[in-house]
Amino acid sequence: xxxxxxxxxxxxxxxxxxxxxxxxxxxxxxxxxxxxxxxxxxxxxxxxxxxxxxxxxxxxxxxxxxxxxxxxxxxxxxxxxxxxxxxxxxxxxxxxxxxxxxxxxxxxxxxxxxxxxxxxxxxxxxxxxxxxxxxxxxxxxxxxxxxxxxxxxxxxxxxxxxxxxxxxxxxxxxxxxxxxxxxxxxxxxxxxxxxxxxxxxxxxxxxxxxxxxxxxxxxxxxxxxxxxxxxxxxxxxxxxxxxxxxxxxxxxxxxxxxxxxxxxxxxxxxxxxxxxxxxxxxxxxxxxxxxxxxxxxxxxxxxxxxxxxxxxxx
Ligand code: SER
Numbered sequence: 604x605x606x607x608x609x610x611x612x613x614x615x616x617x618x619x620x621x622x623x624x625x626x627x628x629x630x631x632x633x634x635x636x637x638x639x640x641x642x643x644x645x646x647x648x649x650x651x652x653x654x655x656x657x658x659x660x661x662x663x664x665x666x667x668x669x670x671x672x673x674x675x676x677x678x679x680x681x682x683x684x685x686x687x688x689x690x691x692x693x694x695x696x697x698x699x700x701x702x703x704x705x706x707x708x709x710x711x712x713x714x715x716x717x718x719x720x721x722x723x724x725x726x727x728x729x730x731x732x733x734x735x736x737x738x739x740x741x742x743x744x745x746x747x748x749x750x751x752x753x754x755x756x757x758x759x760x761x762x763x764x765x766x767x768x769x770x771x772x773x774x775x776x777x778x779x780x781x782x783x784x785x786x787x788x789x790x791x792x793x794x795x796x797x798x799x800x801x802x803x804x805x806x807x808x809x810x811x812x813x814x815x816x817x818x819x820x821x822x823x824x825x826x827x828x829x830x831x832x833x834x835x836x837x838x839x840x841x842x843x844x845x846x847x848x849x850x851x852x853x854x855x856x857x858x859x860x861x862x863x864x865x866x867x868x869x870x871x872x873x874x875x876x877x878x879x880x881x882x883x884x885x886x887x888x889x890x891x892x893x894x895x896x897x898x899x900x901x902x903x904x905x906x907x908x909x910x911x912x913x914x915x916x917x
Pocket of ligand 1: 680681682718719720721744771772773774783784785786787
């Protein structure tokens with residue numbers, strides 16, 4: 604049976620770029636995109652309008668297209684989830700359990716589900732945060748991701764479900780808009796510098812957070828899913844590091860392209876979420892198990908973002 608992929612939550616920040624990456628690698632007709640929202644950018648290839656919590660609807664799409672692998676990206680992120688914790692828990696957990704159950708029943712060969720640096724909390728060591736460490740998240744988003752990691756590990760151990768996961772840091776890209784996270788400032792800042800030459804950050808100047816440029820994140824995701832099963836030793840979720848910077852540091856880098864750029868600060872409730880997360884991540888397990896290496900540092904990321912976003916916006 605050949606590979607047929609379903610991406611659930613394909614219209615979001617990661618989905619938009621992941622669908623493109625998967626289609627380039629495996630062919631447009633072999634990747635079905637699905638969401639409750641229309642795609643952010645026009646994509647060529649099949650699209651299904653379906654809710655990630657609609658078990659029958661998801662099953663119908665899987666049967667209709669002969670799906671063998673699911674990438675489940677639908678979720679509420681940190682800031683949006685805090686506005687409706689009960690719904691965030693429901694969406695983030697129900698969608699995962701539907702897919703894990705389908706895999707247990709043998710209807711899927713492989714599952715990808717993203718976790719996050721939000722599984723860490725104020726009691727976690729902040730620098731070079733290890734793969735195995737204290738996880739006492741303070742956001743409902745983090746609680747749901749930590750519980751999800753537990754479910755992935757359980758379905759793998761108990762039922763042999765081939766599920767794989769990455770704890771994404773903040774993701775930065777020019778092709779799609781982020782949706783409701785604490786790290787979104789690092790995307791907004793590029794749009795604002797180009798539109799108005801000024802940006803007011805909702806995180807303070809020294810809030811260093813782990814981040815990653817989208818091409819690295821997409822490559823990591825597909826590489827992890829394509830790695831031989833025996834190399835994937837961590838079945839909760841892998842730490843993954845790209846770069847780490849603060850609002851103040853990215854402003855310095857942006858001024859190399861826009862010398863008059865004005866940066867202001869007005870921290871809001873998202874500051875507390877950022878304060879509870881690590882500054883940098885130890886990803887040696889991902890490096891050792893399936894050969895992960897990031898390509899973009901801060902300068903390379905900013906140079907590439909500016910180049911592409913400028914073109915896109917003009
Ligand atoms: N980018 C996410 C957020 O800020 C972290 O996983 O919510």
